[in-house]
Amino acid sequence: MVVREEHTGVTETTLPAAAPAKSAAPSRKFAYAWKRVRRGWQLYLLLALPLAWLFTFCYYPMYGAQIAFRRFLPGDTLWNAPWVGLAQFERFFQSHMFWTVIRNTVTISLYQLIVGFPFPIFLALSLNQVRRRWFSQSVQLITYAPYFISTVVIVGILIQILDMRRGPLNMALGLFGVGPIHFLAKPELFPSVYVWSGVWQNMGFNSVIYLAALTTIDPELHEAAVMDGASRLRRIWHIDVPGIMPVVITLLILNMGGILSIGFEKAFLLQNPLNLTTAEVISTYVYKVGIEGGFTNYSYAAAIGLLNSLVGLVMIVLARSISKALTGYDLW
Numbered sequence: 001m002v003v004r005e006e007h008t009g010v011t012e013t014t015l016p017a018a019a020p021a022k023s024a025a026p027s028r029k030f031a032y033a034w035k036r037v038r039r040g041w042q043l044y045l046l047l048a049l050p051l052a053w054l055f056t057f058c059y060y061p062m063y064g065a066q067i068a069f070r071r072f073l074p075g076d077t078l079w080n081a082p083w084v085g086l087a088q089f090e091r092f093f094q095s096h097m098f099w100t101v102i103r104n105t106v107t108i109s110l111y112q113l114i115v116g117f118p119f120p121i122f123l124a125l126s127l128n129q130v131r132r133r134w135f136s137q138s139v140q141l142i143t144y145a146p147y148f149i150s151t152v153v154i155v156g157i158l159i160q161i162l163d164m165r166r167g168p169l170n171m172a173l174g175l176f177g178v179g180p181i182h183f184l185a186k187p188e189l190f191p192s193v194y195v196w197s198g199v200w201q202n203m204g205f206n207s208v209i210y211l212a213a214l215t216t217i218d219p220e221l222h223e224a225a226v227m228d229g230a231s232r233l234r235r236i237w238h239i240d241v242p243g244i245m246p247v248v249i250t251l252l253i254l255n256m257g258g259i260l261s262i263g264f265e266k267a268f269l270l271q272n273p274l275n276l277t278t279a280e281v282i283s284t285y286v287y288k289v290g291i292e293g294g295f296t297n298y299s300y301a302a303a304i305g306l307l308n309s310l311v312g313l314v315m316i317v318l319a320r321s322i323s324k325a326l327t328g329y330d331l332w
Helices: 024-039 041-069 087-093 098-116 116-127 134-150 153-163 168-174 189-215 219-227 232-257 264-270 283-292 295-326
Strands: 001-006 011-014
Touching: 001 041, 001 264, 024 116, 041 087, 041 295, 087 168, 087 295, 098 116, 098 189, 116 134, 116 232, 134 189, 153 168, 153 264, 189 232, 189 264, 219 264, 232 295, 264 283
Parallel strands: none
Antiparallel strands: 001 011
16 A cells, blocks of 8 residues: 655545456456357367267276286176286286287397388389379279278289188299298298288378378479489488378378287287297287187286287387487377
8 A cells, every 4th residue: 555645735535446356367368268168169079079989999998908907807896806916917027928019029029010101102202203194093992092902912913822722822933943932831921921911901091191291391392402403312312202291201100000000800810829939929829819719818808908008109209209309209
């Protein structure tokens, strides 16, 4: 309070201004946010269904991850199952199948990453240079088609192609004097059969992302390079490749997260007792333990699956850190 006395003899008192209410600002922000929601309620309604799916199938199941730390039996409630801590993980680490399953999964995953990751990039760069539209569309149609074929059908086609007696591949090898090879009976050939069939099936569809990234490159860069006398290969190396490098790094980091995630369907359908030493991967082992192994192994199978997810998370973080340190590109 300020007291001021003037020459008239009258004492004037000035009271301090009242402090603004603290709740006014948050209330105004809430009102503004609600006004925006009401204005675009159709968009939020469209967003509600994907969010509901994400919560139902991605976040709510995390509640059941505690099965890996309990001795759960079907028919019993989750909270009544006794808590065993890390006993299920220790059981997997001490299992005679631990190193076999891990070795097979990592070998096929790295093989698939090294071989399968560059091919869509090469295909996209090649199609981007094709000037005949009919040829480009024909190649895209041929390479995209296998992706839309069911995995069961793909495996059936592979079995017919690799057949010892009537398979086209063995018939072609016979023309060069190479005797029939039972590809699915040789354990050392299973990773190659799995990986190269995956390249054939997914190469065309995966190249779509890189083709979309190539369309964002400024055409004036190519025009300037042509005026400077740059060849087509130099333009690809110095313009196209750097232009899609952020997309390449992002997809590489995401693929590193699935380093232990081998597709269950094709691996399971291509397995047989003769190639099981190299064909047994984590996904098929979890199925055999949890479903075929009886009702007492649910917690054991859940622990293996949870461990697989945790390793994938660690690999994503590690790949992100390495990418940021070496190239400067980051995922988030």
